[in-house]
Amino acid sequence: MNNAEIRQLRVLGGMMSSQKNRVNDLLAHDRLQMPSEVITFSKAVMAEAGLAKRVNSAHINTVYERNFVAHDNDGEYALIVTVLNNELSK
Numbered sequence: 001m002n003n004a005e006i007r008q009l010r011v012l013g014g015m016m017s018s019q020k021n022r023v024n025d026l027l028a029h030d031r032l033q034m035p036s037e038v039i040t041f042s043k044a045v046m047a048e049a050g051l052a053k054r055v056n057s058a059h060i061n062t063v064y065e066r067n068f069v070a071h072d073n074d075g076e077y078a079l080i081v082t083v084l085n086n087e088l089s090k
Helices: 003-018 020-028 036-049 057-071 076-088
Strands: none
Touching: 003 020, 003 036, 003 076, 020 036, 036 057, 036 076, 057 076
8 A cells, every 4th residue: 555545544544433434334335435455344344343332443353353364465454454453542
């Protein structure tokens, strides 16, 4: 991912924490202009979070370990996890 995409991912991470419904809406209507890996991972995280009020690091880590770690040969998903977790910890 380039720097612009990482900045967008940081914004998305902040929104996952405070505006979960908005993120679900963006994902449902294909309005995110981001790499397909980010969209796929974000959809899985939002599904994992389910009815929780906010997305947290446990949701992100669970999704990564359960669905993506085995196929993350280039470290792209690990980068997504790191950026999202950093944003959620702020």
